[in-house]
Every structure is written in C-alpha cells, then in structure tokens.
Amino acid sequence: MPKxxxxxxxxxSGQQGMSExxxxxxxxxxxxxxxxxxxxxxxxxxxxxxxxxxxxxxxTLVGPESxxxxxxxxxxxxxxxNEQPYTVNLGAVTLDETTEVNMWQDLPVPSFDV
Amino acid sequence: xxxxxxxFTGMKPDVQTEPSTMVEESEEGNETATVPAKEVPQPxxxxxxxxxxxRKVLQIPSISAGLFPEQCDEVLIKAQPSPTGDQCLFTxxxxxxxxxxxxxxxxxxxxxxxxxxxxxxxxxxxxxLVCESTLLVTRKDKTLVDWVPFAKEVGAVIRDALxxxxxxxxxxxxxxxxxxxxxxxxxxxxxxIEVNPGVAGHGGNVSLLAVKGNSVTIKMGGxxxxxxxADLTLKQGIHTSFRTGVPHVxxxxxxxxxxxxxxxxxx
Numbered sequence: 001m002p003k004x005x006x007x008x009x010x011x012x013s014g015q016q017g018m019s020e021x022x023x024x025x026x027x028x029x030x031x032x033x034x035x036x037x038x039x040x041x042x043x044x045x046x047x048x049x050x051x052x053x054x055x056x057x058x059x060t061l062v063g064p065e066s067x068x069x070x071x072x073x074x075x076x077x078x079x080x081x082n083e084q085p086y087t088v089n090l091g092a093v094t095l096d097e098t099t100e101v102n103m104w105q106d107l108p109v110p111s112f113d114v
Numbered sequence: 115x116x117x118x119x120x121x122f123t124g125m126k127p128d129v130q131t132e133p134s135t136m137v138e139e140s141e142e143g144n145e146t147a148t149v150p151a152k153e154v155p156q157p158x159x160x161x162x163x164x165x166x167x168x169r170k171v172l173q174i175p176s177i178s179a180g181l182f183p184e185q186c187d188e189v190l191i192k193a194q195p196s197p198t199g200d201q202c203l204f205t206x207x208x209x210x211x212x213x214x215x216x217x218x219x220x221x222x223x224x225x226x227x228x229x230x231x232x233x234x235x236x237x238x239x240x241x242x243l244v245c246e247s248t249l250l251v252t253r254k255d256k257t258l259v260d261w262v263p264f265a266k267e268v269g270a271v272i273r274d275a276l277x278x279x280x281x282x283x284x285x286x287x288x289x290x291x292x293x294x295x296x297x298x299x300x301x302x303x304x305x306x307i308e309v310n311p312g313v314a315g316h317g318g319n320v321s322l323l324a325v326k327g328n329s330v331t332i333k334m335g336g337x338x339x340x341x342x343x344a345d346l347t348l349k350q351g352i353h354t355s356f357r358t359g360v361p362h363v364x365x366x367x368x369x370x371x372x373x374x375x376x377x378x379x380x381x
Contacts, residue, residue: 058171060169060171062169063169073177088176089176089177090174090175090176090177091174091175091176091177092174093172093174095172097169098169098170099169099170099171099172100169100170100171100172101171101172101173101174102171102172102173102174102371105176108176109194109195109196109197110194111192111193111194111205112192112193112262112265113190113191113192113193114191114192114193114204114265114266114268114269114270
C-alpha cells in the first residue's frame with residue numbers, strides 16, 4: 001500500500017441528495033473533509049480534500065445517517081508518495097445508513113496504443 | 115426450587131446446602147414438572163457497550179472516461195498488460211461482440227470466427243476472450259514479460275478484422291447462445307456440486323452474483339477472501355469447472371474485495 005500524501009474528491013449528486021456533512025472513512029477512522037465546497041444536495045457538486053500523510057488500507061465515502069444519497073459520479077485525485085498523481089473516476093451508486101462505497105484504487109496499470 | 119434456579123441462572127451450586135435442597139424437592143413430589151418456565155427468574159442481560167455500526171462496503175467499477183476521443187472513425191486500440199504479466203487486455207473504440215462474450219481456448223475453437231482465426235495464427239497466442247469491446251489474451255510462454263511487440267501484432271489483427279467489414283465471431287456461436295436463465299442454472303449447479311465442496315476444505319465459498327448475456331460475475335468468501343492463492347483457485351479451478359460444466363459461458367468476472375478478507379486460508 002502506498003503512502004497517500006493527500007486526495008481530493010468531487011462528488012456529483014443525482015436525483016436524491018443529502019444535507020448531512022459528507023464523511024469518509026480512512027483506515028476505519030470516520031472523518032470530515034477539509035476545504036469542503038459545494039453541497040451533496042440533489043444535482044449539486046461537493047468537493048473536499050484531505051492531507052492524509054499515511055498509508056492507505058481502506059478509503060470509503062460514507063452514506064448518510066438517514067435517507068438515501070444518489071451519486072452520479074465520484075472523481076478522486078490521489079497524490080501518493082513516489083508515484084505520479086492519478087485520478088480515479090467511479091460511476092453511479094446509491095448510499096444509505098447501512099452502506100459506504102470504496103474509493104481506494106491503486107495506481108492504474110499503464111496502457112499503450114497499438 | 116433452588117436447584118432449578120441454578121439450572122437456569124448458571125449459579126454455582128452450594129455444596130453444603132445442595133443435598134438438603136434435593137431432599138426437599140423429592141419430598142414435595144414432582145415439583146420440577148409443574149413449575150411453568152415463565153415463573154423461573156431469568157438473569158438480566160448485561161448491558162453491552164455501544165459497538166460501531168458496521169456498514170456494507172460497496173465496490174463499483176471505475177469509469178474509463180476519456181480513454182478514446184469521441185466521434186473517431188479510426189480504429190483505436192489500447193493494450194494494458196496485467197501487473198503479473200500473464201495476460202493483456204485490449205480495449206477497442208468499437209464493439210467486438212455486442213452484449214455477449216466468448217472464450218477461445220485453442221485454434222480449433224476459433225473455426226469460422228475470422229478474428230479468432232487470425233489471432234491464433236500469431237506465434238505464441240494461448241487463449242483469447244472476446245467481451246463487448248475488449249479482448250483478453252494469454253501467451254504460451256509465461257516467462258515473457260514485455261508485451262509491447264506481441265501487443266502490436268494483436269492490435270494489427272484486431273484492426274484488420276474490423277476494417278475488413280465481415281463478421282468477427284462465427285454465426286453458429288452467436289445463434290447457439292443459451293438464455294441467461296440457462297447459464298445461471300448451469301453455473302449455480304457447478305458451484306453447488308463441484309466448486310463449493312472443493313473450497314469448503316479451506317473454509318471458503320463461492321457465490322454467483324450476476325449473469326449478463328453469457329458473462330457471469332462471482333464473489334469469493336470465507337477462507338477464499340483475501341487468500342494469497344485465490345487467483346490460482348479462480349483461474350485454474352473455478353474457470354475450468356465453469357467452462358467444462360457450462361461450455362457456453364463467456365467472461366467470468368470476480369468481484370471479491372480481497373482486502374476485506376477476515377480469515378484467509380493463506381495470508
């Protein structure tokens with residue numbers, strides 16, 4: 001597992017948004033984002049980042065404590081030690097009080113044109 | 115009565131008073147049979163500390179947005195060797211087999227499929243799996259690490275097949291594809307009869323999550339989840355069992371979150 005210096009998240013909410021603060025779990029520690037802008041309400045875009053400076057074992061976006069949260073897309077910019085910065089794009093998912101979604105992905109395997 | 119209470123409450127017997135209690139009970143007759151269970155005092159459960167609520171972690175695939183420019187007439191192909199170097203995934207900007215997938219295990223299986231026939235003419239190709247707009251190939255020589263020269267040859271074959279204008283996959287394969295229900299029933303049978311009894315010895319289990327077309331998605335659990343030999347079990351055990359039991363099965367996807375394995379057999 002690489003050491004994550006920082007990461008930045010951009011979440012596009014779908015038809016059903018939520019008004020609670022957006023939380024994430026890093027290595028099972030539930031935290032709120034730094035530099036949070038926008039909102040997670042319906043159709044809005046939420047952006048937040050976090051200076052981690054620790055080794056990633058798990059990273060998830062936590063669902064609301066009540067109700068549902070429709071997410072259209074999640075984009076995560078990772079800045080890891082000794083690696084080029086990379087971006088992971090995730091598709092639609094619906095979260096609730098029983099779920100969280102995995103955001104952690106290793107550096108994508110390089111590809112080339114043939 | 116005290117004996118009955120101790121029986122239900124788990125109290126330690128008092129060695130000094132036990133014989134007299136037993137005598138009293140025997141003198142009173144069959145009291146144990148007449149006492150309703152609801153009258154027996156139950157111990158109050160100890161208050162448990164608030165445990166964190168466990169949430170289910172959802173796994174969703176990443177989107178390869180921007181892999182190819184939109185509205186491009188040219189055939190564009192990306193090659194992506196696996197981290198272990200045992201296989202290479204080719205992604206094309208147009209479909210190779212819409213809605214379905216097909217596994218070509220050898221040259222004979224490629225008969226009448228122009229794309230597969232051309233692929234098996236390449237020196238060193240072992241197997242080919244066509245799925246939607248992707249092609250996954252393996253090589254006979256597992257010691258080779260550099261995929262670039264071979265990938266360029268595969269890319270040229272794909273491009274030629276697409277630009278020639280004919281069908282890529284044999285018509286007999288497409289017309290004989292069974293329904294999703296038939297695939298689901300066959301795979302579930304293989305899991306129940308062959309796969310799960312096999313992995314049960316290591317405390318593992320395999321479940322069928324989804325069937326789309328003739329592609330299946332499975333999940334490994336128990337001792338298989340997070341096991342260092344899970345990839346070997348999947349490719350040499352489960353794949354072989356599935357393809358033998360259900361010859362029409364195409365792509366086999368594994369959605370196991372191996373990082374969340376709590377009790378892997380080999381760690």
